[in-house]
Amino acid sequence: MKRGLAGLATVAAASALTMATAGTAAAVGSPTGFGAGTTGGGNASPITVTTGSALVNAMKASGSAVIRVQGMVSFTGMQDVTSNKTIIGVGANSGIQGGGGLDIDGASNVIIQNLNFRGGSDDLVNVQDGSTRIWIDHNTFYDSSDGALDIKRGSDFITVSWNKVQNHDKSFLLGHSDDNGSQDRGHLRVSYHHNWFAGSTQRHPRVRFGNPVHVYNNYYQGVTSYGVASTMEAGVLVEGNYFENTNRACDLGQGDSPAGRLVQRNNTLVNSGACANNGSGVNGIPYSYSLESSGSVKGSVTNGAGAGKVA
Numbered sequence: 473m474k475r476g477l478a479g480l481a482t483v484a485a486a487s488a489l490t491m492a493t494a495g496t497a498a499a500v501g502s503p504t505g506f507g508a509g510t511t512g513g514g515n516a517s518p519i520t521v522t523t524g525s526a527l528v529n530a531m532k533a534s535g536s537a538v539i540r541v542q543g544m545v546s547f548t549g550m551q552d553v554t555s556n557k558t559i560i561g562v563g564a565n566s567g568i569q570g571g572g573g574l575d576i577d578g579a580s581n582v583i584i585q586n587l588n589f590r591g592g593s594d595d596l597v598n599v600q601d602g603s604t605r606i607w608i609d610h611n612t613f614y615d616s617s618d619g620a621l622d623i624k625r626g627s628d629f630i631t632v633s634w635n636k637v638q639n640h641d642k643s644f645l646l647g648h649s650d651d652n653g654s655q656d657r658g659h660l661r662v663s664y665h666h667n668w669f670a671g672s673t674q675r676h677p678r679v680r681f682g683n684p685v686h687v688y689n690n691y692y693q694g695v696t697s698y699g700v701a702s703t704m705e706a707g708v709l710v711e712g713n714y715f716e717n718t719n720r721a722c723d724l725g726q727g728d729s730p731a732g733r734l735v736q737r738n739n740t741l742v743n744s745g746a747c748a749n750n751g752s753g754v755n756g757i758p759y760s761y762s763l764e765s766s767g768s769v770k771g772s773v774t775n776g777a778g779a780g781k782v783a
Contacts, residue, residue: 498538499558499583500782503607504761505663505686507631510607512558512583513538520562521545524572531557531574541587546570550594555579561586561611564780568596573616576603585609588779592616600625600648602659612636612779613643619675624648628659636668636778643672647680650704650729656681657705665689665761666769668777673697678726683707683733684755689764691773692718692744699747701725706732707754714769715744722747740766 498518503510518538521527524547530539536556543566553559553576560583561567567588568574576582578601589596589611596616599606604627613620613635620637622645623630637643644667647660660682667690669676674697679685685708692699695718702708703726715721721744724731733753741747764772775781 499560499585499607499609501609503609503631503633505631505633505665505759506629506661507605507607507663508759510581510583510605510631512581512607513556514558524568527559527568531559541566541568544569544588544590547572548593549573550575550598552577553579553582553584556581558583558585559587561588561779567612567779573597575600576606577601578603580604580606583607583609584611586779586782587611588614589616589620590614592618595619595622597621599623599627599630601627603627604629606630608632608635610634610777610779610782612638613640614638615640618642619645621645622648623660623662624656625652626655626659628661630662632662632664632667634666634773634777634781636670637672637676638670639672641673643669643675644677645675646677646682646685647704647706650680653681653705661685663688666773666777667691668773669693669695669699671696674701676700678703679706679708679732680704680729681706684709684757686757686761688712688761689766689769689773690714691770691777692716692721695719698723698726700734702732702734703729704732708732708734709754709757710734710736710739710747712738712763712766712769714740714742714766714773715747716742716770718744720745720748722749724748724750738763738766740769
C-alpha cells in the first residue's frame with residue numbers, strides 16, 4: 473500500500489537549501505523486482521532545495537542524502553548524481569525543467585521519485601557506466617531532445633515503476649549500441665512495471681543484451697510506433713500488460729539491430745498490433761512478484777502512475 477508524503481520541511485525564505493524537520497519520511501514505499509533493496513539516502517536528515525544550483529550541489533556531494541525538490545527548478549546540461557541519494561519531489565508540481573537532466577554515472581543506491589521532467593536538451597535521466605541498485609519511481613516525463621530514461625553501459629539491478637511518459641518520442645532505452653556486448657552481457661537486468669506510456673512513440677523499452685528483462689503490468693495508450701523491442705541478444709518477458717491503440721505491441725529487432733528473444737503471455741491487446749513472440753531463450757525471473765490481471769492494469773496505472781500519485 474502506498475503511503476502519503478508527510479511532514480515536509482518548511483523552506484526558509486533566505487535560503488535555497490534548508491534542513492528538514494527530524495523524522496521526516498524519505499522515499500515512499502520500496503522497490504520490487506531487480507531494484508529491490510535500493511534505499512537511496514536512507515534515514516539521512518532530509519534537505520529541501522528550491523533552485524537548480526542547490527540541487528546540483530546536493531546531489532553531487534559525497535555521502536548519503538535525502539534531497540527534496542520544491543517547485544520546478546532549472547539547470548543546464550547533464551548533472552551527476554552520486555551514490556546513496558534519494559531525490560524526491562515535494563507535492564505534485566515539483567521537478568526539473570529547462571534543459572537539464574540527471575546523470576547517474578557509476579553510482580549505486582539511488583532513488584528518483586515524484587519528479588516532473590520537462591524540456592530536456594539531452595536525456596531526462598541517464599543511468600550508465602555500471603550503476604547498480606537504482607529505483608526510478610512515480611515520475612512524469614515530458615518532451616526532451618533525446619531519451620526520457622536511458623539505461624546502458626553495464627548498469628544493473630534496476631526497477632522502473634509507476635512512471636508516466638507523455639507525448640514523448642524516445643522513451644526507455646536499455647543498452648545503447650550493438651557493439652557494446654563486452655560490457656553489457658550479464659548486466660542490464662531491469663524490471664519495468666506499472667508505467668503509463670501516453671501517446672509516446674517508441675522504446676517502451678528497446679532492449680539490447682539484458683536477459684532477463686521483465687516488462688509487466690504496464691499500460692500502453694496510443695503508442696504510435698511500437699511498445700517493446702527485443703534486439704541484439706536480449707531476453708525479454710512481456711506479461712500482464714494492457715496495449716490500447718498501439719501500432720505494434722512488440723517487435724523482434726529494430727533498425728539495424730537483429731532480433732532478440734521475447735516471451736509474451738497474459739497481455740490484453742485492444743485495437744493494437746500483435747506482440748511478436750519467439751517463445752524461448754529468456755532467462756527465468758529470479759525474484760517473487762505479484763502479477764496483476766492485465767484487464768485491470770489500465771485502471772490501476774491511470775490512477776496511480778506519475779508524479780503526485782505516491783499518496
